[in-house]
Every structure is written in structure tokens, then in C-alpha cells.
Amino acid sequence: MTTGTSRLATKVWWAQIKAVIRLEMRKTFFAKRGLWIYIVALLPVLLFMAYALATSGQQRQRASVARRGEKPLAYQDLLAVKPGMTTEEVIAILGKPPVNFHWAENRPLRPGVTENVLREDYHYSDGQDDLFVGLVNGKVESVNLQNGSNPGLDSIMFAGVFQFFFLRLAIFFGCLGIFMNLFRGEILDRSLHFYFLAPIRREVLMAGKFLAGLLATCTIFVTSEVLQTIAFLWHFPPSAREVYLYHNHGLEHAAVYVGVTVLACVGYGAFFLVAGMLFRNPIIPTAVILIWEAINPFLPAVLKQFSVIYYLKSLCPVDIPSAPGTPPFLALLISNSDPVSAPVAVLGIVIVALIALYASSVQVRRMEINYTTE
């Protein structure tokens, strides 16, 4: 093939890919049977919106307590209160409590003997955090400092939702719904012959369909990811948002999450494209891939590489710490004990996807139109 002919062929292939994408996008975005994908993609957004609403209520309450205080408090002031201090010492540091309760109660001293004590609860706030001081007979008995939400702390929750719901379930099943139907759906509708009767290489058709699926899943899930980030940051004061975004890598994290979302669509999309060609019943490959991805932390190093989640976890910007006392089995699931570098992870997903796409191209060449056996 001369350079000119090859250039012409590439031009025609690209025109054909665009024609396939146009046809597929219409079906993918407006199919009734794909409605659940939008719902799944929207769920974490709703979760963060609900969390934001709940947190803003608490925030307003804290601000009100802070305003009613005798003097403006800083976080350091709240930390200064220790058990054993007297009421006067507490008031000297924090001022008169804006919210306080007191009551008398009988406290058991020894069996059969009780003592009447005066109990007081003081509630202070610096506008962000709450301090609850419990006093008995004028002495501090308990100090409970509750940190309010801040983007830094909440980013761990965001990472948890991203890794354990968005990546492993929403994108996974969303890709299943879209990519699996690219060929399988048309076999069931008995309309695949429309493509097979056109002067288009089967590999080009497959590439067009894959790109259409990728465009659809990326549009849906990247939009969801961006909305999640907005919902996640929405309720914080502008100053806290600015600090998080521009000084605490927030913007960088958001970009990485978008990138991981795209890579997840590439990896799972390629898997489900080939699965849709090889299997009539989607439940079998879905279960196999889901189990394979779930047991990834327990697999030998060589086998780990043939999974999507292995690379995606390595790319996630925020590690989720295991709570003390977490069973080792669960801790292994949460943590990424054997992460790879970002370039290796990206390359790994691309290679896994290319292997799956190669298998798809072999399969698509073998495909026959034989609707009666489906």
C-alpha cells in the first residue's frame, strides 16, 4: 500500500468511525433501557448533596454558637481546656459559655451511698468545631472536642465513596450496560446486519462502537464526578474551599479523579465489549469480572496485573486509612498494599484494554448473523 492509498484508507476509516459514533450515540444516550445508568451515576451526587445539606445545618448551628460567645475563639483556645480545670479557669480562657445546661444529680459513691452533685455542660464553638465541656461541682470532668467538617478530612470520605461505590459499582455496571449492548443489544434487536452489510471493516466498526461507548460512559461518569466534587465542596465556606483547592492539592485530586474515571471506562469498557461478543448471557461474564476484581488484593503479583482495579487503585490520589482494629482481611481490601507508579498504572490499563480490544477484533471478524440461534 502506498503512502497516498494508506492515507486515503485512514481518512475513510475515520469517516466511518464518526458515522458509527453518530449512530451509536443516539441509541446510547436516549435508550430507555439505559435509564438506570443515569440513576447509578447520579447516586453519589445525591449522597454528597444530602451530606452537604446535613453538614450546612450543623455549620449554621456552630456559627450561631460562636456568634453568641463572649469572645471570638480559635481552635487553639478549644484545645486549651483540660480535665481538672475549674469553672473560672474555663471561663477565663473561653469566656462565658454561649450554651450551657446545669442540673443536680445523685451520683453513687459506694453501694447504698449516694452523693448529690451539680452537673454543668458548656458548649463552645470557634465556628468550625464544637467543644463540649462537662463539669461536676465546678471542675472539668470531660472534654469532648468535635471537629467540624473540612475538605481535608472529608476528602477521605470522598475517596471511600469513589473507590468503593463509584469505581467498583457505578462505573463497573454502567460500562456493563453500555459496552455489553454495543453488539449484544443489536443481536437481540436483530439489527446488527445493518452494520455488517456496509462496506466497513469489522475492526473499524468495532473501534467506532468502542469509541461511542467510551464517549457515552465518559460523558455520563465524568459529569457525575464533576457534580460530586461540586456537591462535596459546595457547603464549605469560600475560604476553606480555596485553601483546599489551591493549597491542599484539591484541584489536582479532582483532576486525577476525572482521569481515573476515564481510565476506568476504558478498562471496563474494553472488558465488557469483548464479553458481549463472547457470551450470550451477561450474568456469567459480569459475575466472573466482578469476582476477579474483588479478589484482586489476594491474587499473586503476576495475576494482579490482569485486572483494572489494580491499576485504578494505584492512581487514586487519597489513601483510605484502615480504622484501628480492622480485620486484616478487610484492611487488605481497603489499602493498596502493592501500588504501582502512575505511568505504569496508566500504561497497565491501556495494555489490558488493548488486549481486550484485540480479542474483540478477532471475535468480530468471526461473527455471523444467525439471529435464530440467539
Next chain:
Amino acid sequence: MNDRIVFEDVSKFYGEILGVNRVNLSIPAGITSLVGPNGSGKTTLMNLMTGLVKPTRGRVQVLGYKTDDPENLFRILGYSTQFDAFPKGLTGFQFLYSYLRLSGRDSQEAERMAWRAIERVNLVDAAKRNVAAYSKGMRQRIRLALALAHDPKVLVLDEPLNGLDPLARSEMIALFRATAEQGCYVIISSHILHEVDVISDQVILLSNGYVVAEGQISTVRGEIQEHPTQILIRCTRPRELATKMLEDEHTLEVTIHKDEKGLLLKTRDADGFYLALNQLALNGNGIEIESIAPADDDVLSVYEYLIGNEEVVR
């Protein structure tokens, strides 16, 4: 053989079910009809020809193109299938336009070619309606338009006249004829024998996955030795002619027509018979012969002789 559609020892099995077996064909230009009852292998043969199914054994080539090379094959071939499903949400025009864009054509050319194909099948008024709302006949016509849209050299049409009203049928037949006269290859499957008889240049008779006979109808008929050829002669004084013809060694049986204006003869050697008849006419014995026509030199008779009368429509 770059000017033929060639099947070389082709078999197709669907698991253990036979599609077609040991098919050897070399199909020239013109209208070729695949004739056979349901399940005889007509659609399988067409699907093999278009690469929609792959042969279990053997090789198929269309004008030199391999059937597993759709990129080149469908530039010269259009296939109107029997599958009655369409991509969802498309109008008739969009259906053709999308197909032409898939072929790599630019927007303007695709639009022009789509409208031309729509005009050829008389579907202009319905072109902007959703295909899902089309009647059976309209769906048949839009499928024909799809096969014709890119001016293919080879047209493969699976039961193309199904669902069409008589006027549309005659229009379509005229269209197939015109296409064939331009040197194209028109392959039509049908189980309606009188239609096949009207339009075909050659036939391929199929039964239970086997090719029973192929070629021009008269040639095929001539090769069927066990059934004598029937010839209808319209003439004056048919009884005298019958007597004379029975004296000829080629005549097996003579029946006088009910209206006493003709007779039906049976012979095993049509050529010898025609020679003897010419001789008789030249002798000038007062018998005026108005017409001579083969009475069973049609697809229906050939089909009945070879296959029997299973599931075909006269």
C-alpha cells in the same frame, strides 16, 4: 473467475443442522433466481454470498472478492435481507443516509444518493417518517432502496416481492430487469414460481440444502429425461395432425385439446420432434399451424419434476 459469483464445494452447517451441502455454482450476470421451499437453503446461500455467515467448508467469491472482506465486497454488492428489523429511531431517509455515511461517503453525496434510491423505490412521501411506522410493503421497499443505494454491480434480494402490492411488484420486476440489462448480477430468492418464471434468466433449484439443478430453465428442462417434454400446438384439423405425428418415432403421446383447435404432444426428443413437425408443415397437407409452444418449459414444471410440490406457491 472475476466475472462470476463462484461457490466451490461449499457446505454450511448450523451445529448439526444442514444449511447447504456441497454447493458448486458459477453464477453469470443477469437475473438468477434461487428457488426452493422454506428451509431449502436459499437464504443460507445468500448469507454465504454476502459473508453474513461463513462456510463450514469450501470457498465463496463474488466477482473475485472474498466474502470475508466486507470493506471491498459491499462496494460492489447490495443485499436486501429478509430480516425485518431496523436501527431504532431512524426515518427512511436517515436509514439510507446513515448507511451511505457508513460507507465513508461525505454528507452531500450520501444525501443525494439516499434521495435517488428513495425515488427509485417510490417512497418519497414516506421518507421522513420513522421506519418503525412503515407498512410491510414500505419496509420491503426501503430495504430494496438500501441494497440499491450505492449502485452495486451485484444485487442480492431475499424474497424481494414479499409484501408488495401488484403495482409495486411489477415496478420492482421492471427495476430488476433494467438493472440486469445494465450487466449487473441480480440474485433473487423466491418461492413464488410464476414470478421467477417471468423474471429469471437462470434458476438454481434447491431442496433440503442441495442444489438440484441450475442453468437456464429450458436447458434444465431438457435435461430431465424421465418426464417427456410437452408441446402445445394450436392448428386447424388437429386430429389429422395427431395421426401424422403419432407415426413419427419421437412422439410418445398426443391429446386433442378440448376446443378441437389444438393438441398436446409428449416427446423425449424435442429437437427431433420439431424437425419432424417442420417436415410435415412443409409437405403442405392442408393443416395450418398457428403456434407451437412448450407446455412444461417453465420453472413450475421443472420444479415439480425435480422436487415435487412442497411449499411452493404457483
